[in-house]
Amino acid sequence: MSVATTTPTSRPAARSQVRRRVGRTAIFVAMTIMAIIMLYPFAVMVLISFKTNAQYLIGQGSSTQTWQQINSSLPVWQELWNSTVVCTLSIAIILVIGVMAGFSFAKLQFRGGNVVFLGIVSAMMVPLQAILIPEFVNIAKTGLTNNYLGAVVVYAALGAPFSIFLFTTYFRRIPDELIEAGIVDGLGYWGVLWRLALPMALPAIATVTVLQFIQIWDDLLVGLLFLQNPNERTITVGLAALAAGHTTSIPLLMAGSLVSAAPAMIVYLIFQRFLVRGLTMGIDR
Amino acid sequence: MSLTTSLAATSAPRRAPRTSLLTKRRRRVGVVLVLPALALVGLLIAYPIGQAVYYSFTSWDGLTTQWIGPSTWTQAFHNPTMWTALKNNAELLLAVPFALGIPLLVAVMLHQRVAGWKIFRSIYFLPTAISWVVIGLVAEHFFAYSGTLNSLLSDVGLSSVHTNMLGQENEALIALGITFVFSMIGTNTMLFLTGLATLDQSLEEAARIDGAGAWRIFRHITLPHLSRFIQLAFVMTVISAFSALFSLIFVMTGGGPGYSTTTMEFLVYQTGFNQSQFGTAALYGIILFVITALVGIVQLRLIGAKDS
Numbered sequence: 001m002s003v004a005t006t007t008p009t010s011r012p013a014a015r016s017q018v019r020r021r022v023g024r025t026a027i028f029v030a031m032t033i034m035a036i037i038m039l040y041p042f043a044v045m046v047l048i049s050f051k052t053n054a055q056y057l058i059g060q061g062s063s064t065q066t067w068q069q070i071n072s073s074l075p076v077w078q079e080l081w082n083s084t085v086v087c088t089l090s091i092a093i094i095l096v097i098g099v100m101a102g103f104s105f106a107k108l109q110f111r112g113g114n115v116v117f118l119g120i121v122s123a124m125m126v127p128l129q130a131i132l133i134p135e136f137v138n139i140a141k142t143g144l145t146n147n148y149l150g151a152v153v154v155y156a157a158l159g160a161p162f163s164i165f166l167f168t169t170y171f172r173r174i175p176d177e178l179i180e181a182g183i184v185d186g187l188g189y190w191g192v193l194w195r196l197a198l199p200m201a202l203p204a205i206a207t208v209t210v211l212q213f214i215q216i217w218d219d220l221l222v223g224l225l226f227l228q229n230p231n232e233r234t235i236t237v238g239l240a241a242l243a244a245g246h247t248t249s250i251p252l253l254m255a256g257s258l259v260s261a262a263p264a265m266i267v268y269l270i271f272q273r274f275l276v277r278g279l280t281m282g283i284d285r
Numbered sequence: 286m287s288l289t290t291s292l293a294a295t296s297a298p299r300r301a302p303r304t305s306l307l308t309k310r311r312r313r314v315g316v317v318l319v320l321p322a323l324a325l326v327g328l329l330i331a332y333p334i335g336q337a338v339y340y341s342f343t344s345w346d347g348l349t350t351q352w353i354g355p356s357t358w359t360q361a362f363h364n365p366t367m368w369t370a371l372k373n374n375a376e377l378l379l380a381v382p383f384a385l386g387i388p389l390l391v392a393v394m395l396h397q398r399v400a401g402w403k404i405f406r407s408i409y410f411l412p413t414a415i416s417w418v419v420i421g422l423v424a425e426h427f428f429a430y431s432g433t434l435n436s437l438l439s440d441v442g443l444s445s446v447h448t449n450m451l452g453q454e455n456e457a458l459i460a461l462g463i464t465f466v467f468s469m470i471g472t473n474t475m476l477f478l479t480g481l482a483t484l485d486q487s488l489e490e491a492a493r494i495d496g497a498g499a500w501r502i503f504r505h506i507t508l509p510h511l512s513r514f515i516q517l518a519f520v521m522t523v524i525s526a527f528s529a530l531f532s533l534i535f536v537m538t539g540g541g542p543g544y545s546t547t548t549m550e551f552l553v554y555q556t557g558f559n560q561s562q563f564g565t566a567a568l569y570g571i572i573l574f575v576i577t578a579l580v581g582i583v584q585l586r587l588i589g590a591k592d593s
Contacts, residue, residue: 027399030394038470045423093325120322123330130334131570133566154329160326218419264414264416276479
């Protein structure tokens with residue numbers, strides 16, 4: 001009885017279910033093809049780095065020779081260290097300046113604050129190439145291009161506006177009463193900033209750190225021009241310089257690419273959600 | 286009740302001078318906290334804009350300047366290389382619809398949450414983490430004469446079509462554009478997926494029960510909901526097309542063959558650092574600045590509209 005009643009009604013239902021399953025399978029296939037495309041760079045890097053230059057040219061065989069020699073052909077450790085130093089110093093400045101200014105713009109309304117805020121946020125839109133020439137001359141004149149600081153201050157200036165914008169948005173959510181209570185309790189504004197506001201801004205700190213780390217680690221232009229001492233080159237600059245010298249072996253370049261990409265990829269995989277948050281910060285709320 | 290009113294009456298005049306003192310202090314701290322940011326951004330971003338304008342009226346080699354008036358400007362506008370660079374920029378904008386359309390499709394597919402979608406998501410986002418220098422190096426291998434593209438072509442029986450896109454004046458820019466689209470996929474997919482996550486599922490469900498097909502749901506519910514995210518992605522992609530291709534060009538083509546892949550941002554670098562014409566390079570920078578500022582105003586309005 002129940003079978004008899006369900007059969008006629010379930011036929012269209014079954015058909016739509018079949019259609020649904022076909023649709024889902026099609027999506028799965030399309031997504032797999034897309035995954036192959038997106039993984040292509042990694043496959044190329046891994047496969048080619050395990051060849052000698054001769055093997056690469058004839059397209060056969062594999063070897064660990066490139067990896068064994070990478071240290072002598074490319075100062076990877078030195079360059080990884082350089083990247084780490086430049087990233088750390090730049091991000092530290094970006095965070096400190098961002099937290100201070102963001103707290104001020106959000107909670108310590110001073111006259112003209114809004115105009116200054118708008119001015120700084122607009123600086124986000126200025127591409128470095130637009131001011132590259134005067135910037136380079138100015139920094140070179142101070143002699144900072146001969147050490148890490150040349151690149152560090154430029155990275156800091158480029159990263160600060162976004163950081164300030166993010167922290168301002170974040171601190172605006174702290175109720176004014178909480179700040180006032182802290183002042184009445186005698187914490188002072190610095191105390192309120194460090195003990196009340198900062199702990200609440202930890203997710204924003206993570207977002208800025210991850211975004212800036214990837215940006216600075218992966219950057220070429222600033223490092224190329226503002227780190228004039230070859231011993232202070234970041235790994236990305238070292239790689240591009242190696243690529244520009246056309247005699248270089250491709251397997252070596254691919255091995256170097258993998259080494260340079262690994263830290264940013266690891267950071268990215270661990271902190272993916274902070275990146276997404278930073279990206280959509282302007283639109284989410 | 287009388288107690289509260291009298292309390293309020295007595296405490297009000299006493300509190301007034303105290304708060305104004307506090308306000309003064311608050312404002313002073315406020316200014317002090319902003320000063321480092323103002324100094325950094327002012328000295329390293331705002332001031333050089335003014336310098337660039339000034340230097341564009343001088344003959345300048347980085348050390349000595351000599352006022353020569355607007356002659357650099359007239360020269361620049363008669364310089365075919367600058368027009369080539371602007372034309373290349375304009376042509377690269379043709380890549381923008383692909384840099385938005387493909388991620389939109391990918392995001393909608395991910396949003397269906399078929400088996401393994403989280404793994405797919407991580408894979409699609411992964412190239413976002415790596416430098417465009419690295420992507421450029423891989424792309425060079427892809428487009429090379431003995432590279433992946435040609436072996437793919439011969440695999441499907443098209444070995445007679447042997448491409449050398451990066452070596453051809455009229456094809457190198459297309460290869461650059463394709464690489465640019467690839468490089469933008471992760472970021473834009475991420476944006477659209479975030480947008481889709483804020484979409485009310487029951488809305489789509491209701492439409493489906495009402496018998497709306499997948500396309501109609503997409504066209505009338507999903508797409509309007511995503512409009513703000515699409516706008517943001519559009520602005521970010523256009524700005525990237527003007528100011529983020531340096532690494533790709535540097536590694537893949539060096540601006541060549543000829544000037545066929547030289548964009549404005551690369552022309553600034555070439556003119557300044559290969560030809561040491563700092564005044565002219567500064568001028569190109571200003572033109573780039575004006576273009577991106579126009580795009581940037583759109584984005585500020587997007588952020589501002591939501592902010593208020």
